[in-house]
Amino acid sequence: MSKEVKSLPMVALRGMTVLPEMVTHFDVSRERSIQAIEEAMQEEGQKVFLTAQKDIEDEEPGMEDLQQIGTIASIRQVIKLPRNLLRVLISGEKRAVINTIEFTDPYMRANVTVIDNVNETPELSTDSEANSANLEAMARGLKEIYMEYVMRLPKYPKDMIKQIQEYTKLCQVVDQIAANVPLEQKDLQELLEEPDLLKRYQMLAFKLVNEMQIMDIKEEIQKKVKERVDQNQREYILREQLKQIREELGEDNTISDAEEFEAAAAKLKASKEVKEKLQKEINRFKSSMNSPAENGVIRTYIETMLEMPWDKAVKDHKDIAYAKKVLEEDHYGLEQVKERVLEFLAVRALTRKGESPILCLVGPPGTGKTSIAKSLARALKKPYVRISLGGVRDEAEIRGHRKTYVGAMPGRIAAGLRSAGVKNPLMLLDEIDKVSNDYKGDTFSALLEVLDGEQNYRFRDHYLEVPIDLSEVLFVTTANTLQTIPRPLLDRMEVIEVSSYTENEKMHIAMEHLIPKQLKKHGLKSEQLHISKGAVWKMARNYTKEAGVRQLERKIGDICRKAAREILENKKDTVRVTESSLHKYLGREKYTYQKANLTDEVGIVRGLAWTSVGGDTLQIEVNVMPGKGEMILTGQLGDVMKESARTGITYIRSIGREYDIAEDFFEKHDLHIHIPEGAVPKDGPSAGITMATAMLSAVTGQKVRADIAMTGEITLRGRVLPIGGLKEKLLAAKSAGMKTVLVPEENKEDVEELSLEITKGLEIIPVSHMEEVLRRAFDIDQKE
Known part of the structure; x- marks a missing residue:
């Protein structure tokens, strides 16, 4: 930076900066600035120092109010304008920094230092x-x-x-x-x-x-705005032209959308509250003609309101004989469900209305819960609506979205009513146990209002904003388990258990329903494919392992496909599938049942278990070996079964004297309890008496009957507690060839409810204490 210092008249510029090499002009109106220009014109070189004000509103700026770096410029021309104005043409020359302001009256004069350009010819390279x-x-x-x-x-x-x-x-x-x-x-x-x-x-x-x-962004924004405006303008012009054409053609019968809505609203069967809301929205629709976005939202809402069946109902079909015929045609067995439906119809016929029950069908997959609801709708001649709740976690799915949101729509309940077209359809809420919650709200609480008879006559959907009467809807829900359903919601429903099918029931269902259905699906006639009862029986036992009949239907479908190919390739008229030829169509057997042991053995007892695909038998094995009194448990046992084993060993030690067991026996020996198929997790409160019997047999050396199976939980004092899943467990015992089954005394009533088909061939003995269990297992009465 050079040390050249100059004293020059100074002009403070407002909202303007002058650069070296810039030729421009500006107007001067302040007296001090005019005097500075005139003084510069009289001095040698006609130089003036120009710098910008920091605040353009300041009339008398001082040193601190000015930019410290400005430009030394030459005055080329001065023109006097009216109202005491000067227009000055200048040419910028050099940068300069203010050192001091010498005086400010009658004009501003500054002492400035000229700034030389740095790197005017920069060296970017040595070459x-x-x-x-x-x-x-x-x-x-x-x-x-x-x-x-x-x-x-x-x-x-x-x-x-x-x-x-x-x-x-x-x-x-x-x-x-x-x-x-x-x-x-x-x-x-x-x-x-x-x-x-x-x-x-x-x-x-x-x-x-x-x-x-910035110019590109601005241009893009302007282009989008122009396109939108042009589109709206084009639509407006086209509407006006269409209106004019209709008038010229004399089409007086053509009415506007608003008039159509008003006419439809006048014919709508609905309450006064609904009609007032609808008329209010139609008025808003009229006033929003110039706003397509708002107009579209209101139009969708009005159309939804007009499609809702506010007071439109279907007449109940009260013919009980017809309903019974339909239910018998569509389903084999399920007597409890059929009886409950017929009872509901009888009450409905007598009272002419009756309170619609909320039936909850609970059972394993594939047992026909969804098809029962469809058959019930056919029996009642009601519209059928199925709403799948599996994985629903947003409360708005049930209650709807506020219509202020983009893409708002009614909830699933309101949408189901709209699709049914009446206010009293049969509505199936499928998989209600698989509903989940998240931060968007509690879905179960929303369902509580839907299924509560004291609340659902004024159910509010957030989108519709007016109450909907759900009291006449016949709700049927399905679930695989009741464990995940909250207690308050479960309390509103009448639970009907749809249990596993017996092999005989599966055979009847296959012959009467599944085979005809699959033949039709695969384009076959009944005379082209014949599947024997023995083949169906074997499919149910050895090719499927399930509580329902879904896998069985798939196997029948496999046979139909292979038979169709065989008919076309080999020009056969009929294909017959028997028990002996089944492996040709389905391959080797997938499942085998572990039969009862041929001889009585020490430390081996057959227990019974419930699984999600029906019942099964568990062979519990116990070995005794010298050791330090440890108990080894293997076979992927859960916490409940481990506790049952500890309870059983405590009970055995308490009755050791009765069986001549040495007092120090458990201190010098280890017990190893094992349940085969170790890769399969096992748990549940029903194996207590089985493990206790096996342990006592291994300790005393007494043999346990090979044809006996047992189920029940044990207490420290030897009481036998009740269990669940008795039907499935008895079916498993029967399949395994057991002759005697020990069940808890408190399950005696459950046994009486079972059909003869299940209990036939089994000696079912109720027991209340371990003494009875041991006496039967060791066959002590017969030995005595």
Whole structure:
């Protein structure tokens, strides 16, 4: 920076910055500025110092109110204008920094130091030729950016473009471009205050590129706005033209959408509250004609309201004989369900209305819970609506979304009513046990309002905003388990258990329903494919393992496909599938049942278990070996079964004297309890008496009857507690060839409810204490 100091008249500019090489003009109105210009005109060289004010509203700025770096300029022309104005044409020359302001009256005079350009000819490389090439490349690059920038500016002077293109030195290009492009004042001030040429070059290039990006964004936004406005204008013009054409053609019968809505609302069977809400929305629809977005939302809402069956109901079918016939046609067995439905119909016929029950069908997969609901709808001649709740976790799925949201729609309940077309359909809520919750609300609580008879006559859907009467809807729900259903919701429903099918029931279902269904599905006639009862029986026992009949139906489908191919390839008229030829169509057997042992053994007892695919038998084995009194449990036992084993060993130790067991026996021996198929987890409160019997047999050496099976939980004092899943367990015992089954005394009533088909061939003995269990297992009465 040089030490050249000058004393010059000074003019404070408002909202303007002058750069070196800039030729521009400005108007002067303040008396001090006019005096400064006149003084500069009288001095040698006609020089004036120009700097910008920080605040353009300040009339008498001081040292601290001015930018410290300004420009020394030559005055080229002064023109006097009316109202005591001067128009001054100047040419910027050099940067300068204010040292002091000498005086401010009658004009401002400043003592300034001239700032030389830094790096006016910068050395970018040690090689002079390379350095020259780099500087020329930078100058050309900046000129290209400048050309791209000014081409976007309307009415930019072409002679200025030509003039700048003639400059070759980087310093000239930077100063000339900075002086002749329309940048904001703060950007010009930053360029003025930067004496380093390279930094000024980078700053200018960045600002020009940034300005072009802003122009691109602005242009894109304007284009989108224009397109939207043009589209709205086009739609408006087309509507007006269509209206005019209709008038010219004399089509007076053509009425507006609003009039159509009003006519439909007048015919709608609904309460006064609903009609008032509907009329209010129609009025809003009329006033929103010029706003397509709002108009579309209101139109959708009105159409939804008009489609809802507010007071439209289907007449109940009260023919009990017809309902019984339909239920018998569609399903084999399920007596409890059929009886409950017929009872409901009888009450409905007598009271003419009756309270609609909420039936909850609970059972394993594939047992026909969903098809029962469909048959019930057919028996009642009601519209059938199925709503799958599996995985629903948003409360809005049930209650609907507020219509202020984008894409709002009614909840599943309201949508189900709309699709049914009546207010009293049969509505199936499928998989209610698989509903989940998250941060969006409690779905179970929303279902509580739907299924509660004291609340659902005024169910509020968030989208519709008016109450819906659900009291006449016949709700049927299905679930695989009751464990995940909250107690308050479960309390509102009448639970009907749909238990596992027996093999005989599976055979009847297959022959009467599944085979005809699959024949029709695969394009076969009954005379083309014949499957024997023995083949169906074997499929149910050895090719499927399930509580329902879903896998069995798939196996029948496999046979139908292979039979269809055989008929076409071998030109056969009929294909017969028997028990002996079944492996030809389905391959080797997948499942085998572990039969009863042929001989009585020590430490081996057959237990019974319930699984999600029916019942099964568990052979519990116990070995005794010298040790330190430890108890080893293997076979993937759960916590409940481990506790049952500990309870059983405690009970055995308490009665050790009765069986002549040495007092120190359990301190010198280890017990190993194992349940085969160790890869399969096992748990449940029903194996207590089985493990206790096996342990006592192993300790005393007494043999346990091979044809006896047992189920029940044990207490420390030897009481036998009740269990669940008795039907499935007895079916498993029967399949395994057991002759005697010990069940808890408290399950005696459950045994009486079972059909003869299940209990036939089994000696079912109720027991209340371990003494009875041991006496039967060791066959002590017979030995005595």
